[in-house]
Each structure stands twice: as structure tokens, then as C-alpha cells.
Amino acid sequence: MNEFLADLNYWVTIFLLVGGLYIITAHGNMVKKLVGLAIFQSSVYLLFISPGKILGGTAPIIAPGFDVYSNPLPHVLILTAIVVGVATIALGLAIVVRIHEAYGTIEDDEVHDLEAD
Amino acid sequence: MVVTVIGIIRAHNLFAVVMLGGIYSFLMATVLVVLDAVDVAMTEAAVGAGMSTVLLLAVLHLTRTREAPLRHAPVIPLLICLLTGGALVYGTLDLPPFGQPDNPQNLHVAPYYLENSIEETKSPNVVTAVLASYRGFDTLGEVAVIFSAGIGVLILLSRRRRREMVVEDEGRSRK
Numbered sequence: 001m002n003e004f005l006a007d008l009n010y011w012v013t014i015f016l017l018v019g020g021l022y023i024i025t026a027h028g029n030m031v032k033k034l035v036g037l038a039i040f041q042s043s044v045y046l047l048f049i050s051p052g053k054i055l056g057g058t059a060p061i062i063a064p065g066f067d068v069y070s071n072p073l074p075h076v077l078i079l080t081a082i083v084v085g086v087a088t089i090a091l092g093l094a095i096v097v098r099i100h101e102a103y104g105t106i107e108d109d110e111v112h113d114l115e116a117d
Numbered sequence: 118m119v120v121t122v123i124g125i126i127r128a129h130n131l132f133a134v135v136m137l138g139g140i141y142s143f144l145m146a147t148v149l150v151v152l153d154a155v156d157v158a159m160t161e162a163a164v165g166a167g168m169s170t171v172l173l174l175a176v177l178h179l180t181r182t183r184e185a186p187l188r189h190a191p192v193i194p195l196l197i198c199l200l201t202g203g204a205l206v207y208g209t210l211d212l213p214p215f216g217q218p219d220n221p222q223n224l225h226v227a228p229y230y231l232e233n234s235i236e237e238t239k240s241p242n243v244v245t246a247v248l249a250s251y252r253g254f255d256t257l258g259e260v261a262v263i264f265s266a267g268i269g270v271l272i273l274l275s276r277r278r279r280r281e282m283v284v285e286d287e288g289r290s291r292k
Contacts, residue, residue: 010209012119018202019122025198026191029184031131031176035138038169039122042145045157052227053152054218060153060243062235068218070153071227072243076252079244080259082160087266089169093176094273100180107185 009050016043028108030096034089041085048074048081129184135173142166156244 016039023036052071060072096106103111121141128134142165149158213220234246248256 007209007215009215010212011206014202014205014209015119016122017205018198019126021201022191022194022198023126025194026187027184028187029131031173031180032125032134032184035125035134035173038138038165039125039141042142042161042165045145045161046148049149049152049154049157050215051213051220051222052154053215054223055215057153057218059155060231061155062231062241062243069231069243071223072230072247073225073227074222075154075157075244076247076255078154078157079160079248080255082157082164083259084262086164086169086172087263090172091266091269091273093172094270096176097179098273098276106180109188110185 010047013043013046013050016040016046030099030106030108031093034092034096037092038085038089041081041088045078045081048078129186131177131182131184134184135170135177138173139166139170142169156242 020036020038020040020043024033024040027033027036052074054068054070057068057070058066060069060075062069099111100106103114105111105114121137121144125134125137125141128137142161145165146158146162149155149161213222217223230243230247230251234243234251235241238246238250240246240250
């Protein structure tokens with residue numbers, strides 16, 4: 001049972017990653033694609049943070065009375081990743097706004113049709 | 118979180134998609150607290166659930182809030198996703214067990230940080246010490262990324278304002 005729960009962590013991560021990938025590839029709406037990208041990114045956060053957890057440990061803030069701390073390194077890397085992710089999404093949304101002005105739509109297929117005409 | 122993602126996949130109202138995205142971010146922050154990553158959880162709640170939701174809502178205000186239905190059955194994307202998922206599940210079989218202190222990733226530089234950061238940086242929060250001191254160059258790079266993204270957004274959106282002004286000027290001269 002314990003082993004199953006340990007792997008469940010990774011499986012949820014994988015489901016989120018695949019779900020994000022599916023939204024990015026299958027859906028044509030660009031805002032939805034960006035939400036999918038955000039989900040994809042945050043599944044990677046989970047993938048990094050969950051191996052750093054140590055059972056019985058506590059948050060890596062040194063305090064008397066605690067000896068076991070979780071691994072602080074992934075936390076640092078993911079803090080950077082979150083902020084970079086938001087920067088990516090902000091840039092993507094700016095591009096979506098420009099596309100909406102140029103073509104009057106935010107659907108992949110419709111932009112394609114307008115280009116073909 | 119799984120349910121929220123399924124909801125996001127199925128919802129066609131983009132407003133609902135954005136709201137579910139916010140819920141998803143808060144759930145993610147809760148999970149991160151459980152995994153002892155309090156700093157990351159705070160950042161995720163503030164930046165992921167707060168800022169991105171506001172940005173997405175702003176874009177929905179500028180564009181439209183309905184998604185067009187899919188034109189063809191998403192067979193190829195589904196196939197790609199299943200293949201990726203299968204490969205990843207196969208990969209998890211070789212990963213070390215969850216939460217053990219003697220896993221390889223917990224024996225690298227992390228013990229050094231935990232033992233020495235309070236003497237070398239005087240900060241009780243190890244994450245802050247590593248972020249600002251040991252890996253300060255990472256943070257410098259992060260700031261560079263945010264800076265360039267900000268400039269990119271400004272360039273993309275200011276061109277439009279300039280063109281609007283040109284159009285207004287033309288309208289005025291026609292009158």
C-alpha cells in the first residue's frame with residue numbers, strides 16, 4: 001500500500017503533464033493553449049519538489065528542536081521556474097492580443113483559413 | 118487537481134477555464150505545503166493563482182470568451198499524449214523510493230547547505246540562503262528573463278497603441 005502511495009505521486013505528476021500536453025496539442029484556442037502550458041509547467045514543479053520531501057522532515061527553515069529538513073535545493077530551482085513560467089505566459093498573452101488585433105480571432109484554425117484566403 | 122485538469126480540458130467557456138486554472142494553482146500550492154516547500158507554495162499562490170489569473174482575465178477582456186468546438190477528432194494528439202505518458206510511467210519504475218533521506222538527490226549538496234548556511238549567510242531560511250547567496254547567479258539570470266519578457270510585452274503592446282494613434286490621426290485629417 002505504501003509503495004502504491006509513493007508511486008501515486010509520480011502518476012499524478014504524469015497525468016498533469018499529459019493533460020497539459022493534450023490541451024496544448026489538441027485545442028486550437030490560444031488562451032486555452034496557454035493555460036495548458038501553465039499546467040504542463042506546474043506538473044514539472046511537482047516532479048522536482050516531491051523527490052525532495054523527506055518523510056518525517058520539516059520545511060528547510062533552521063529552528064531548534066528540528067533535525068530532519070527536506071531538501072532545499074529543488075525549492076530554490078522551482079522558485080526560479082515559477083517566475084520564469086509567468087514571464088513566458090505574459091509574453092504569450094501579449095502575442096495573443098496582437099494576433100487578435102491582426103486577425104480578429106484567437107483560434108488556430110481560423111487564423112490558418114484567413115492566411116489561406 | 119486531476120479533476121480540475123479534466124474540467125479544464127472539457128470546458129469551452131474560457132472564463133471557466135481561467136477560473137479552474139486559479140483553483141488548480143491554489144490546489145498546487147496546498148500540495149506544495151504538504152511537501153514542505155512553503156516558499157514555493159507562497160510563490161505559486163501569489164504568482165500562479167494571482168498574477169496569471171489576472172493576466173488571463175485581462176486578455177479575455179480584450180479578446181473573446183468562447184472557444185470554438187474542435188474541427189476534427191483529436192486522434193494524433195491523443196496518441197502522442199498516451200505514448201508520452203506510457204514512457205514516463207515506465208520511467209517512474211526506476212526512480213528511488215519516496216521520502217527516504219538516503220536517496221541520491223538528498224545526498225548531493227543539500228546537506229552542505231543545511232549544515233553551513235546559518236554560519237555562512239546568517240539566514241535561518243535555507244531556501245533564501247541558497248537563492249540569494251549560493252546560487253545568486255541563477256537569480257540574476259531569472260531577473261534577466263523577467264526583464265526581457267517585460268520588454269517584449271511592452272514592445273508588442275506599444276506598437277498597437279502607436280498604430281491606433283495613427284488611425285485616429287488619419288480619421289481626424291479626413292474630417
